Amino acid sequence: MEKSAIIVGAGLVGSLWAVYLSKAGYKVTIYERRPDIRKAEISAGKSINLALSVRGWTALKGVGVENEVDEIAIPMHGRIMHDTTGETTYQPYGKEGQAIYSVSRGGLNARMMNIAEEKGNAKIHYNKQCIDADLEAGIVYLKDSETGEEFKDQADVVFACDGAFSAVRYNAMQKTDRFDYKQDYIDDGYRELLLPANDDGSYRLDKNALHIWPRGRFMLIALPNEDGSFTCTLFMPFEGENSFETLKADADVDRFFKETFPDFYEICPNLIESWHDHPLSSLAIVRCYPWTNGKFALMGDAAHATVPFYGQGMNGGFEDCTVMASLMEKHNEDWPAVFAEYQKQRKPDGDALQDLSVHNYYVMRDYVADPQFLLQKKIEARFNEMYPNKWLPLYSQVSFSNIRYSDAWNAGMHQDAIMKKVMDRPDIASVWDSKEVEEHILELLEKA
Ligand SMILES: Cc1cc2nc3c(=O)[nH]c(=O)nc-3n(C[C@H](O)[C@H](O)[C@H](O)COP(=O)(O)OP(=O)(O)OC[C@H]3O[C@@H](n4cnc5c(N)ncnc54)[C@H](O)[C@@H]3O)c2cc1C
Structure with missing residues (x-):
């Protein structure tokens, strides 16, 4: 009999996990709420940039797909700190040759979907939103967001890789007895800006570094894109002095950048246009337990969403795949045994990933300078x-x-x-x- 698996969410973790499952002989079906992002133009700077590091690479190598990702990854060997006079200080991340890698989330997700389909033989159904689940029976209830039609599907095992605001967790797991759940928004939000390439396509800043303008209670960072641009992110409190609340009028934004990040201001054309191009977004940490119930398991952000300050959310989600795959082998696909060990072993690591992320928030914001x-x-x-x-x-x-x-x-x-x-x-x-x-x-x- 053919073994079957459903994955909810064709994000980064769901797409990678599909390859692992299919290599283990599963027929994999993925239901994704959004339309196929590969059909929309993903311009650099329209997508968050992520730092990919060793754990992420380990998981990609586990199914031999690291080369496809390497093609779109830019090594960053250290941080370059920019002070208020434009002076810079360089701090290597590790030893000679060690680097973390800048990848566009949209670009990586599109590539991971290709990999899931081509190497994972997964069938991805788009515009299909999970609205409920029967945990014991392995049933996912879905709604077609174009036609409004509701239907269900069933498999031997189901993996909820549907992100920080997981529908499986919210609609099914949270309704079960003794399910712990905690969601904390931090005081800070973020807004992205695009620092475009020079007219000749060259970079306006050193390409092989992560740039930081640390200013105590807030900071600006920039990660390189393949097309010569940088995706920059301003992290700062929503309210109070030096907050997003004080940056409502264009003139305030212009003055703030001119005074606070003068070297960035000098090189960033169309600052105001870029400012309006992206929404102000919030950041939350989600802790929950258990991570498995019946035929379902939470993976990635659905299990342990965190703030992005250690650049480990995706890396940790990819590592969930490494761990789940090794337990799948260890227990010979006896899923109750796999799930029991997965959550017992992995929950302390999810908690630590979140503690580390908060810790690095303070390091980057307050201490790197x-x-x-x-x-x-x-x-x-x-x-x-x-x-x-x-x-x-x-x-x-x-x-x-x-x-x-x-x-x-x-x-x-x-x-x-x-x-x-x-x-x-x-x-x-x-x-x-x-x-x-x-x-x-x-x-x-x-x-x-
Ligand atoms: C500003 C920022 C910077 C970051 N920087 C880094 C970094 O440098 N390094 C790093 O490792 N991580 C970083 N992260 C974290 C990283 O983006 C996440 O950890 C990662 O995307 C999690 O992958 P995932 O597959 O679990 O969830 P997602 O990538 O969120 O994918 C979830 C998928 O599920 C789909 N979905 C949601 N609901 C449903 C539903 N009801 N039905 C069907 N499908 C559904 C979504 O459309 C999506 O495709 C950053 C995050 C932010 C916000």
Whole structure:
């Protein structure tokens, strides 16, 4: 008998998971609420840019589709911080050769859909919105958004990859007994801007870096696109001083950019037009449990939506595929056993991914321009060079390894406590690269 699976949502995670399932011999049907995005023109800058890192690549490699994605990915080897006078400071992300990769979400999603259809033999049905589910029976209730027709489909297993505001979670799982659910909006929102290419198609900023204009309570970032442009995002509070609330009139926006990001203002033509081109959007963290029920499992943002400050939402969702695939093999597709272990093992990692994301929000916003923070990172990098087995910086654990998020988070908090003691030395700026500091760290590590 043919094994069947339904995936709700042909987003990034759903499209990748389809390939894994089909390689395991499943007939895969995907229901997607939106029309086929490949038929609409996706211009660079009309889509969020995402940073793809090691966990994401690991999941892509798991089904041999990394080369297709590599073709549209731009390496970023470090961050370039822009201060209020336009001076820049460079901070590498990791060791020589290590990079995170800028990809357009729309472009990547379109490519992932091609991969799901061509390599995953998945059948994607567009304009089909999931409106309810029967968890025990493996039934998905759907509505055709063009005709209004309602129908249902059933499979052996169903995966809800329908994003942060998952319909399966909301309409079915949340109605079950003892289902925990928490949704928190942060105080900040975001708005995108396009920094176009020069007339000759060249980049206006260094292409191989993630650019940040950190300003304490708010920040602007820019990630490169393939066509020479950058997708830029302004993150700031909705209300209060220096907030979106104070940027209502065009003149206010113009003055704000001129005074706050002068080097960006100089190179960004059509700032106001670009400002109006994108809506103001909000950011939420969604925590829930359990992640599975009957024949259904939540994956990706549907299980653990987070704020984007560690660039790990998609990477974590892709890693769900790696974990689910390995458990599928381990339990020989005994789905109740697979689901039980998946949620038990993966929930602490989803929580840690969210804790890490919030932590990096503060790092990017408040600390990346702080000389003490930069010195701390220099000490950590030096110590890591000397003792790579004793100290892997938190950023590297998260972005350049497949260490579990929960282990990385615990190790990172432990490292922070050690570095606090080291940075407390009044003479640290002059002795940071001394034997004494090195031995102090070793001693603190030993004690712990
Ligand atoms: C500003 C911003 C920046 C980000 N930057 C990064 C980054 O640098 N790196 C990173 O790793 N992550 C980043 N993320 C997070 C990343 O975008 C998400 O984690 C990722 O898109 C999650 O993939 P997903 O497939 O789970 O959900 P989605 O990509 O949201 O896909 C869900 C799919 O389900 C469909 N759907 C929804 N409801 C229904 C329904 N009822 N019926 C049928 N289909 C439905 C949707 O149309 C969509 O196609 C960022 C997010 C934001 C907002």
